[in-house]
Amino acid sequence: MQKHVLVTGGAGYIGAHACKALAQAGFVPVAFDNLSTGWRDAVKFGPFVQGDLLDRASIDAAFHQFRPVAVMHFAALSLVGESMTDPGRYWRTNVNGSLNLVEAAVHAGCMNFVFSSTCATYGDQDGVVLDEDTPQHPINSYGASKKAIEEILKNFGAAYGLNHVIFRYFNVAGADPEAEVGEQHRPETHLIPLMLDAIEGRRPALTVFGQDYPTPDGTCVRDYVHVVDLADAHVKGVNWLLDGRGNRAFNLGTGHGFSVRQVVDASRAVTNRDVPIIQGPRRAGDAASLVSGSDRARTELGWEPARSTLPEMIRDALAWSQKPGFLR
Template sequence: MAEHVLVAGGAGYVGAHACKALARAGYVPVTFDNLATGWEAAVKFGPFVRGDLMDRAAVDAAMAAWRPVAVMHFAARSLVGESMRDPGAYWRENVGGALNLIEASVAAGVGEFVFSSTCATYGDQDGVLLDEDTPQRPINAYGASKLAIEQMLGNFGESHGLRSVIFRYFNVAGADPDGEVGEKHEPETHLIPLMLEAVEGKRGALTVFGSDYGTADGTCVRDYVHVADLAEAHVRGLRWLRDGRGSRVFCLGTGTGYSVREVIEHARVVTNRAVPVVEGARRAGDAAALVCGSARARDELGWEPQRGLGEMIRDAWRWSQSGGY
């Protein structure tokens, strides 16, 4: 009988792709999501439980009903700018929701937990290839809340034997190559879908937030990972735990950063259309350059990103033109 995995945030962008990867690997993903930022139409690969992580009774009920062997946790507020304006919401919902999920897991006898963290826990450390041993110094409430959850998992590991795999990564891009799921946010804040919507005339010109950073062309530099590659890493992380191995942190990246202007140029080539652009002021909390490597994931999980920036934009372009959900 196939094993169930409770996927918190499985109706969201990364979570939905992880559910597809789990189903392909022979698991039954049970999506637990309040649809605050997710989409019921994205739940295609297993059962759906509509619930909120802030409601401990609802989490306990889902555990009792589905008896998962493991948990994957994607659900979170994740907007850097919003976290600067309203840090309380990030501490309350991200940390409080994770605490409910972790405690419910322990109470239900679930001993394996895969956590989708972020390289935002490192803060602004320019010129450094970030890895698992880089000091964590978040500069916004989003990164700080994710770091707190990482520390919480460590505490529960020591006290209750909860084993966890933590993934830290930066910008996720692209869409399911098969076109079944993709990226949709309301409001949209991610660079690539914003850029493609501007190309299609669905919105005004793309705003480049800050052109005076200390980078080669003055715009922010980020490491991009294809969402399908990221989903595959999470399945490998689950298998790591199912094989009885201990808690581990893995960074997921290509080791190559692209500036906003370079991403725009890739989009021009892929779409064969000009990208309308206007320049704006810097956003509070944005780091200048964030790039991470994945040597540990390669060596221990056998994971390497298979798709480059061009493929990310091509898959996202196909999804955008399809109309999405």
């Protein structure tokens, strides 16, 4: 019997990689996406439903058609700067859309829910490796909206028995090493693809936002996780729930942070080319340092960030960006 998993945001960067990982694990991923930031061409591993989480009827129809055993929820607005200037859009899209999805899942009897959250729920807590017991004090509307969704899941778990796994992570990088899917945001905001675009001449230069943070070199520090490792964790999360192991939150990271300048230096070593740089001001809502440990994910899920080294993430992203027909 086929086991379908409804993957919201399944035409997006992380969602498409998760769909591939699900298919490789024997599931049938159903990509549910409104294509506002996703790509129809990224849906290669299972059925596609064009729908919107703010449209409850389209969600109900997907549950009725496919009867999924689990939901994997990626769909969200995720730009920190935009979330600070247009918070209403983030609360409306992320929280209202997620509430529609959760209610539809419970109504359909699909009681296994894997949620893509973020380390941005912790806020700016410098000098510590964040774990699952770290107090959550988000400093931007994006992180606050994700924290609110976590609370919704806990409430629905208590009221209706909705089983859920929550994954908190920050900077995702790299691409499928077979180059079937990769990173193509509109607009692109992630450091590594922006850096490669600058090297390849697709943009004039990389803007480094802020040089006076309380970090060793003054630039923001982040924990980077390879998208393939991240997708693997989400599949493990589905199996965790199907095995009846209960509700759990997991951080996903390497426990090692890298500054913007360190990432630039690593790219120079991989590509043997300099990165043109423009110095920019700080962006509102950016934390100085976010490093996410993953001891719980390692010990309980059996997860390892095996591909999550800077050279490997940069090499895989570079191979994807050099694929014939690539457009940014």
